[in-house]
Amino acid sequence: MTKVPVDNVPRYATVKILLVEDLESDAELAKLEISRGLADWCDSLEFRKVDNRKDFLDAIENFKPDLIVSDYMMPLFNGMEVITLTLEHTPETPIVILTGSMNEETAVNCMKAGAADYVIKEHMTRLPFAVKEAINRKKEVLLRAEAERALEESEKKFRLIAEKANDLVYRYELYPERRFSYVSPSATKITGYTPEDHYSNPNLGFELVHPDDREVLAALTQQVGEAPILLRWIKKSGDVIWCEQMNVPVYDDAGQLIAIEGIARDVTERQKASEDLKAAFHSIVSVLSDMLNLKDPYTQFHEKNVAKLSLEIGAAMGLDEFTLESIRVSAMVHDIGKIVVPTEILSKPGILSDIEFEMIKRHPETAYEILHKVDLPWPVAEIVYQHHERLDGSGYPRHLKDGEILLEAKIIMVADVFEAMSSHRPYRAALGFEAALEEINKNAGKLYDPEIVRVCSSIIESGFKF
Known part of the structure; x- marks a missing residue:
C-alpha cells in the first residue's frame, strides 16, 4: 500500500483486504460495498477470503493484507480468534469486525481486544468508511512510529557524540519549571560537579558562575544571542576557569522561550x-x-x-x-x-x-x-x-x-x-x-x-x- 498523488489528491495505490467470512454471499456484498466506497480513494483493490485458522495464517504470511474484515461468528472460526492471531503475527494490521448482530458488550470486548472498529451487516454501507478510517489510522501509527524511531536514533547519536565530547553539552529547561534535562559527563572534568549534581540542583549552572559574571548569564533567560559569551566559572575545588558558551534558544509554537541548549568549553589557557x-x-x-x-x-x-x-x-x-x-x-x-x-x-x-x-x-x-x-x-x-x-x-x-x-x-x-x-x-x-x-x-x-x-x-x- 503506497500513497501516491493523482491530480493533487492523495490516493492509495493497491489496497489488500483479507475477508474472514464463511458465507460467500456476505463476502461478495462486503467486496461490493468496499469497492464502491473506495473507488475514488485508491487505484485498485485486492481481496482474499478465508474461513478457517489455517488459511488465515497462510494469508497473513503470504498475502500480507493492509486490513482485515472479519465476521464475528463462524462455525470454524470467530472474530476474537482473528483478533488474537492478528495481534500475535501482524499487530500493525487493523481489524474491522463485521457481524449480523452485536450487542454493546460484545462490541466493547472486540474493541478492547484490539479491533479498530465494528460494523453490523444491516448497516453495510458504513463499511467503506470504517475501512478508510482504519487504514488511515494505521498509516498515522506507522508514520508516528517511524518518526519516533528516527528521533530515537538521532538522540542516540547526539548522546553518543555528547558523551564522548570534551566540551560540556547541556539543555536547560525554562518552562514549565527550571531544571537541567541533560548535562554531558564532561561536566565532572570541567567543573568538578557531576551531571547528577546539576539535575538535583537547578540553580547550579548559575551558582558556579563567578559573581561578577552572573548578570551576563541571567540575561540569557530573556534573550539568547548568537555570539558566544565568556564567563568565569568557579569549580567545585574553588579554582576559577574561563568558559566560552555557545547557546541556542528553544521556542514553543507560541514563540515562548522554553529552553536553552548549549555547549561550554574550557578556554582558560586561551x-x-x-x-x-x-x-x-x-x-x-x-x-x-x-x-x-x-x-x-x-x-x-x-x-x-x-x-x-x-x-x-x-x-x-x-x-x-x-x-x-x-x-x-x-x-x-x-x-x-x-x-x-x-x-x-x-x-x-x-x-x-x-x-x-x-x-x-x-x-x-x-x-x-x-x-x-x-x-x-x-x-x-x-x-x-x-x-x-x-x-x-x-x-x-x-x-x-x-x-x-x-x-x-x-x-x-x-x-x-x-x-x-x-x-x-x-x-x-x-x-x-x-x-x-x-x-x-x-x-x-x-x-x-x-x-x-x-x-x-x-x-x-x-x-x-x-
Whole structure:
C-alpha cells in the first residue's frame, strides 16, 4: 500500500483486504460495498477470503493484507480468534469486525481486544468508511512510529557524540519549571560537579558562575544571542576557569522561550595566553610612551594621565570593552609623533616661532605615519591623527569637522586639553582644574563634543585625580 498523488489528491495505490467470512454471499456484498466506497480513494483493490485458522495464517504470511474484515461468528472460526492471531503475527494490521448482530458488550470486548472498529451487516454501507478510517489510522501509527524511531536514533547519536565530547553539552529547561534535562559527563572534568549534581540542583549552572559574571548569564533567560559569551566559572575545588558558551534558544509554537541548549568549553589557557599577549602589548605601548617622556620631561605622565581620564569618560558613557581598549591604546601613544620634534623646541620656555609651531603641529601626521603600518584591531592611527581636530574645523592637521571625527578622538581631545591646562609646561605654570573646566565648558558644542564635556566635568567634580 503506497500513497501516491493523482491530480493533487492523495490516493492509495493497491489496497489488500483479507475477508474472514464463511458465507460467500456476505463476502461478495462486503467486496461490493468496499469497492464502491473506495473507488475514488485508491487505484485498485485486492481481496482474499478465508474461513478457517489455517488459511488465515497462510494469508497473513503470504498475502500480507493492509486490513482485515472479519465476521464475528463462524462455525470454524470467530472474530476474537482473528483478533488474537492478528495481534500475535501482524499487530500493525487493523481489524474491522463485521457481524449480523452485536450487542454493546460484545462490541466493547472486540474493541478492547484490539479491533479498530465494528460494523453490523444491516448497516453495510458504513463499511467503506470504517475501512478508510482504519487504514488511515494505521498509516498515522506507522508514520508516528517511524518518526519516533528516527528521533530515537538521532538522540542516540547526539548522546553518543555528547558523551564522548570534551566540551560540556547541556539543555536547560525554562518552562514549565527550571531544571537541567541533560548535562554531558564532561561536566565532572570541567567543573568538578557531576551531571547528577546539576539535575538535583537547578540553580547550579548559575551558582558556579563567578559573581561578577552572573548578570551576563541571567540575561540569557530573556534573550539568547548568537555570539558566544565568556564567563568565569568557579569549580567545585574553588579554582576559577574561563568558559566560552555557545547557546541556542528553544521556542514553543507560541514563540515562548522554553529552553536553552548549549555547549561550554574550557578556554582558560586561551584566555591566559590572550591576557599575557595583551599585557606584553601594553608594555610595548608603555615603553613607547616612556621614550617620549625621556625626550620631553615636561610632559612626563601626560599620555598616562590622558589615557586615565579618557577611559573614565568612555566608561561613564557606557562604551563597550573593545572601544575602551581602542581609547586606552590610542591615548597612550597620541603624542608619539613628537618624537621627531627637536628637544629644544619641546622644552622651550618662551613663545614658539611660527616655524617651530608648524613643526609641533606636524606631530599627529608623523604619529599616523608611524602607527598606520602596525596591524591593530582598533583604528589607533586614525584616532591619533585626529586628536587635535576641533568640531568647527579649526583644528589641525586636516581641519576635520564634527561628523568626520571619530568618537574616540573626540574623547581624547577633551582629556588632552584638560590634562595639558592643569599641568606644568615649559612656557607656563599649571593653570589648574578650574581653568581647564572653564575652557572645555566654554567651548562645548563649538570645539568639543558637548556630551563628552558634560561627562568629563561630572567626573572632575566628583573628585577625579590624575
